[in-house]
Amino acid sequence: MTTTVPPGHEVSIHPPSPLPHAVKCRGGFVIANFGVKGIHQVEDAEHVFDEVLKCLDGQGGDEPILLAQEGSMSDMFAPNNPKMKPLRNGGVIWTVMEGGLDPFLGDALGLERLAKQFQRIATQCFQCIYFLNPVPNQGVLVDVLGGLGIYSRKTDMTGNMLIEVCRPEGAVLSALLGATISPGRNASLLPSEQIKQIRLHPVQPPVVPPGKAAPRNGRRRRLMLRVAEASTEEETNTAWHDLFSDLLESQHPLLVPTSPDGGAMPMDWHGIGMAMPVFSDMLSLQLMVQQTHHTGPFAHAEFSAVELAKWLLEMDVPPVLNVYKTPSLPLYLQPGLGSLGSLSKGRIPTESERRK
Numbered sequence: 001m002t003t004t005v006p007p008g009h010e011v012s013i014h015p016p017s018p019l020p021h022a023v024k025c026r027g028g029f030v031i032a033n034f035g036v037k038g039i040h041q042v043e044d045a046e047h048v049f050d051e052v053l054k055c056l057d058g059q060g061g062d063e064p065i066l067l068a069q070e071g072s073m074s075d076m077f078a079p080n081n082p083k084m085k086p087l088r089n090g091g092v093i094w095t096v097m098e099g100g101l102d103p104f105l106g107d108a109l110g111l112e113r114l115a116k117q118f119q120r121i122a123t124q125c126f127q128c129i130y131f132l133n134p135v136p137n138q139g140v141l142v143d144v145l146g147g148l149g150i151y152s153r154k155t156d157m158t159g160n161m162l163i164e165v166c167r168p169e170g171a172v173l174s175a176l177l178g179a180t181i182s183p184g185r186n187a188s189l190l191p192s193e194q195i196k197q198i199r200l201h202p203v204q205p206p207v208v209p210p211g212k213a214a215p216r217n218g219r220r221r222r223l224m225l226r227v228a229e230a231s232t233e234e235e236t237n238t239a240w241h242d243l244f245s246d247l248l249e250s251q252h253p254l255l256v257p258t259s260p261d262g263g264a265m266p267m268d269w270h271g272i273g274m275a276m277p278v279f280s281d282m283l284s285l286q287l288m289v290q291q292t293h294h295t296g297p298f299a300h301a302e303f304s305a306v307e308l309a310k311w312l313l314e315m316d317v318p319p320v321l322n323v324y325k326t327p328s329l330p331l332y333l334q335p336g337l338g339s340l341g342s343l344s345k346g347r348i349p350t351e352s353e354r355r356k
Contacts, residue, residue: 006077008168015160016095016132020044022051027164027172028065030055030092037099045101049117056090056125064088065126068175076165076173084173087126093161093176094129094150105136115144128153128176130161142181152181157257157289179274217252217281224280224323228331237351240335244305244348253302255279257288275320275334276312284324309343 005011014025020035032052034045064086068076075082104114121127128151131138142152155161156177165173223243230236247254256278279285285300303311312319318340321333338356339349 009077010166011073012164012166013160014162014164015158016097016130016155018097020048020100022048022055024055025162025164025174026166027174028063028087028090029162029174030090031095031162032092033095034097034100036097037102041100041103045104045114046117049120052092052121056092056121065091066171066173067091067126068173073163073165073175076167076175078167078169082173089125091126092121092128094127095161096129096131096133096135098133101135105141111140111144114141115148118145118148118150127151130155130178131181132159154178154181217250220246220250220252220280221284221323224321224333225325225331227333228323228325240351240354241348243333244335244339244343247305248343248346248348252281253304254308255282255285255300255302256308257285258299258301275318276315277322278308278319279322284322284330287324287327288322288330305343306346309340313337313340313344 012026014031017031017033018036020033020038022030022032024030030052032048034048038044067085067087069083069085074080101114104110118127127149129145130153132155135141145152153161153176156179158177160177163175163177165175167173220243223239223246226239227236227243230239256276277288279288279300308319316337318337319335321335323331323333325331335349336354336356338353342349342353
């Protein structure tokens with residue numbers, strides 16, 4: 001989906017870097033990259049921690065970071081006034097790429113040494129850490145960092161972490177991209193039996209001519225559009241009933257985008273919060289990949305409605321069903337967490353369950 005930047009605004013989008021270094025952004029965040037695997041990883045990591053401390057030195061005299069709490073990028077443009085959280089002591093965004101912290105993660109002593117480095121900074125400011133690849137003992141590290149108040153996250157499908165919008169009056173608004181990894185639940189991973197069934201796609205996704213080249217579930221698409229376009233409560237209830245019936249009875253699986261290593265990718269949705277994107281067919285999934293300009297390898301897992309509902313219930317994450325009305329117009333359906341209990345048992349959710 002394309003967003004037009006109004007006159008007088010500047011937008012900066014920040015991806016991770018494979019080089020170990022720290023840099024302070026215009027809006028006040030410090031991005032600290034541990035880089036990729038190298039021959040001087042321990043020294044490089046310690047140097048990054050030192051650089052972060054230098055960037056934060058004197059932060060108290062700066063303007064607070066204005067961190068958006070909800071909404072889309074367009075909500076950050078003037079004259080809108082999105083809900084913001086001022087971070088008066090600054091903030092650090094850490095990035096971990098493949099192999100970047102391996103020397104610290106092989107045993108308890110290494111983890112303790114790493115935790116002490118983070119602890120030097122944890123009391124000073126807001127912090128979060130993005131995992132771009134699975135790392136050894138990631139679940140333990142997520143829990144340790146969570147205990148220090150450091151939030152673990154995954155990037156969005158474009159691989160970016162931070163967006164900044166400089167408005168005409170000079171204010172710089174910041175927003176974190178991607179999704180939170182919950183401590184203690186390791187919710188970023190698919191069930192092991194699903195990881196074995198991951199279907200990997202090429203680094204450059206193919207161009208999909210509308211209506212051909214990719215499998216398309218025409219009946220399910222029509223049912224989803226009926227839900228999206230229903231104008232009365234009666235039409236809405238009937239459309240949802242028919243869609244749920246199809247989801248439970250059809251042999252066509254539901255598709256969930258993943259990373260190639262089996263990492264699920266819940267996303268922040270405006271007005272919903274954290275939710276899992278779910279696609280009815282391969283055409284819809286490929287259209288989404290193209291519109292988000294995703295350039296790295298991606299994959300998908302296939303679920304029956306019952307399997308998907310059970311998994312999402314375990315994570316306490318609702319689904320968002322994606323359907324394309326036209327190749328450039330996606331619509332999103334929200335069955336809600338209340339629907340998952342019945343779907344997990346092979347039953348059609350009631351109206352009251354759907355609205356929970």
